[in-house]
Amino acid sequence: MRKRLEALAEKAAALEPNAYEQKQLLNKSTDYTGRFLDSIYEQKAYTRFDDSVNSILEDPIDEEPCNPDQLIYDIENRVVPPGLNPASGAHFAYIPGGGLFTSALGDYITAITNRYAGVYYSSPGAVALETRLINWMAELIGFGEEAGGYLSSGGSIANLTAVVTAREDAGLKAADYPRAVVYLSEQAHHCVDRGLAIAGMQECIKRYIPLDSHSRMLSEEVEQAIQKDKENGLIPWMVVASGGTTDTGAIDPLEEIGEIAARHKVWYHIDAAYGGFFLLTDEGKEKLKGIARADSVVLDPHKGLFLPYGSGALVVKNLEKLAGAHRYEANYMQDTKIQSGVYSPADISPELSKHFRGLRLWMPLKLHGVKAFRSALEEKLLLARYAWQKLDEMPEIEVGHEPELSVFTFRWAPANKETDLDILNEELHKRMTDKGTVFLSTTRINDEFRFRFVVLSVRSHLEQIDLFLEELSKHIRAIKNSAEI
Ligand SMILES: Cc1ncc(COP(=O)(O)O)c(C=O)c1O
Structure with a gap:
């Protein structure tokens, strides 16, 4: 029995990488997270996906260990990108968060x-x-x-x-x-x-x-x-x-x-x-x-x-x-x-x-220190008010009430009375989501389709709000050019 136990322990030792192997795996992981963070301000806030994502469901879970480079490649290219990017500062949907680096260390x-x-x-x-x-x-x-x-x-x-x-x-x-x-x-x-x-x-x-x-x-x-x-x-x-x-x-x-x-x-x-x-x-x-x-x-x-x-x-x-x-x-x-x-x-x-x-x-x-969090939260309150004011100044945008904290709603409401505003706003949302530069979610208030705009990502700053305003105007122009509105 002792011999058998020793043999099993030897095989199971693969579960415990030695110091050198740990360093190698850590380097590969942090090389990836470094690439991720270095490009975070350029990444999309939303990436449309199709059924090919589900190929993960067929991935073999083998008896033998895989190549770690292939593993990191798959995480970086197949697992992480599709869908919402909650780490992006251009994520203004649902309730954004962020993902602090120092929390990852914890x-x-x-x-x-x-x-x-x-x-x-x-x-x-x-x-x-x-x-x-x-x-x-x-x-x-x-x-x-x-x-x-x-x-x-x-x-x-x-x-x-x-x-x-x-x-x-x-x-x-x-x-x-x-x-x-x-x-x-x-x-x-x-x-x-x-x-x-x-x-x-x-x-x-x-x-x-x-x-x-x-x-x-x-x-x-x-x-x-x-x-x-x-x-x-x-x-x-x-x-x-x-x-x-x-x-x-x-x-x-x-x-x-x-x-x-x-x-x-x-x-x-x-x-x-x-x-x-x-x-x-x-x-x-x-x-x-x-x-x-x-x-x-x-x-x-x-x-x-x-x-x-x-x-x-x-x-x-x-x-x-x-x-x-x-x-x-x-x-x-x-x-x-x-x-x-x-x-x-x-x-x-x-x-x-x-x-x-x-x-x-x-x-x-x-x-x-707490003061960094306080400043970031004060910034979000102010950014929401800034975005609300800018939208309020846009002639065809109908804003909900001024944000109490960092959320408000709005919709595009051009003067043409023939237009179904729900359909129009759904189209606008779809186009913005397809592009994915910024990401907003929608809701229904008083049975009207409305955009929700929420600022809470740690990486949302003035630049990201301006980007959102630009994107919104751009997509509205594009819809107007393609239809009689
Ligand atoms: C007010 C409020 N309560 C509860 C929740 C649910 O929290 P969680 O998603 O962390 O389960 C949310 C999520 O957005 C929320 O906004």
Whole structure:
């Protein structure tokens, strides 16, 4: 048996490149990422693709090792290019992010050292670091000493965890769901609805609150709805407000809704996945006033702190409530139950083994300092206003309301009354996407097809906004030249 084991170990040793081999592979990888970053300002923001991409589905996964040069070639040429380029500063669609270089270094160190970040007993350093980051976010929100939370993979999962925590805090059982009422806006991100479904609460009553002309929930309507539901023997259970909606960046009246939720003892959740980190700016702080009234807040570092995808956060006012919703017992975990004064992420969230997510945020924050993030976020707020003003000056462009944060909508609306504006704008969007120099997504507001313009990429600067304005004008001219508009 010993001989057989030695032989197997020898074969498996291929999984552990030696120092020289590591250097070789690292050089090949960083040669590629260097090429990628060197050309990022020239790359397309979107690359149209066809079915040939799916040839990857047929790629053999062989018994024998492949040639590393071929592997990097495939990643560079077949895997990465098609579709959206979220690393581009000309990406003005959905919610852009970026992908900081220093965050990638955090991921590299994380993967090599592979700390078990879910449990304090296993990696007190990783857990303390995550806790420190969460406490920093809690301070930013204005929560007190009892606050806490965890780093998630993104906003959707963080919102789901908030729903589950609110459900458990209210002590709701399945039989109560048809009488439990959640108050939200039609503009709430769809992950809240999906979170309710995943939490098994699809049967609860969803009360969509009327909005003002800026897509913000009317707080007096929240009050009235709760009152009425109470009178009718229902269970007002959770209010979900937005700290920056996805479609238009609308911020609900956080202070007023918070006051109502507190008075009626209803869990108050704020989804600030997009807008939350604008709290680092004076303007954002003012606009998000009242956020500290929440029981739970979602923030996405892979949006407002420009991290690569895979970083969200749930911060709750009272950490004990998060723990209460995620308690577990397992004999094989008995060694980990030590007194530490710090909650392990595994005790307050759905994951056990988890990515050591803290380092990908810790490294950029420490290496660049918070003021660099503040400046970048102030820049994005100003860039959005600049783009909005420029579009507003264009005679045939109809802009939505001025951006509250860094999102607004617009459409091309030439005077010719015969033109179907939806079809025209779809054509404009298609042409811009085919070219891919800049990339915008679209939405429907009041059943009208509209462009959404969002500035949040770390690499979006004045130059990229001017590029967008040029591209838009160019494509409008081209359509006009090819048709009677
Ligand atoms: C306001 C808001 N909430 C939640 C989400 C979902 O976050 P994620 O994509 O990180 O799951 C988004 C995504 O754009 C968002 O804009």
